[in-house]
Amino acid sequence: xxxxxxxxxxxxxxxxxxxxxxxxxxxxxxxxxxxxxxxxxxxxxxxxxxxxxxxxxxxxxxxxxxxxxxxxxxxxxxxxxxxxxxxxxxxxxxxxxxxxxxxxxxxxxxxxxxxxxxxxxxxxxxxxxxxxxxxxxxxxxxxxxxxxxx
Numbered sequence: 320x321x322x323x324x325x326x327x328x329x330x331x332x333x334x335x336x337x338x339x340x341x342x343x344x345x346x347x348x349x350x351x352x353x354x355x356x357x358x359x360x361x362x363x364x365x366x367x368x369x370x371x372x373x374x375x376x377x378x379x380x381x382x383x384x385x386x387x388x389x390x391x392x393x394x395x396x397x398x399x400x401x402x403x404x405x406x407x408x409x410x411x412x413x414x415x416x417x418x419x420x421x422x423x424x425x426x427x428x429x430x431x432x433x434x435x436x437x438x439x440x441x442x443x444x445x446x447x448x449x450x451x452x453x454x455x456x457x458x459x460x461x462x463x464x465x466x467x468x469x
Contacts, residue, residue: 366463372435374409381405391422401454
C-alpha cells in the first residue's frame with residue numbers, strides 16, 4: 320500500500336467553515352439514517368472498490384458544514400474528495416486520534432480501512448462529546464445493490 324495514503328488528512332483546499340464560528344462543525348443528520356446499516360437488508364450499499372466489501376449505505380449520508388461532499392488536500396498535496404457518513408460498519412479504525420491537520424476543527428481523526436482488504440477508505444472524525452462521523456474517499460467506493468453484497 321502507498322505509505323502516503325496513511326498520513327494526516329491535511330489542510331482544506333476550500334475555506335473550511337463558512338459559518339462565523341470557525342470552531343463549530345455542523346452535522347446535519349435530520350434527513351438521514353443514524354443507525355448502522357444492516358448488511359442483511361436489500362438496497363444500495365457503498366462498497367470497497369477493491370474487494371466489494373459493503374462499507375456503508377447511501378442512507379447514512381450526512382451533511383457536515385452544510386454539504387455531504389468536500390474536497391480537501393493534505394500537507395503532501397494529495398487531494399481527497401470525501402463524502403460524509405454517520406456510520407461505516409465495513410471499516411476498521413487504525414491509529415490513535417489526532418487533531419493534527421484536521422479538516423474539521425474540534426474533531427480528531429483516525430484512519431478508516433476496509434475491514435476485508437485493508438484498503439484506505441478515509442477517516443473517522445470524533446468531536447466533542449464523542450460525536451462521530453466518517454469522511455470516506457469517494458473514488459474508493461462503488462455502488463453495490465443489496466442483492467449483490469457478499
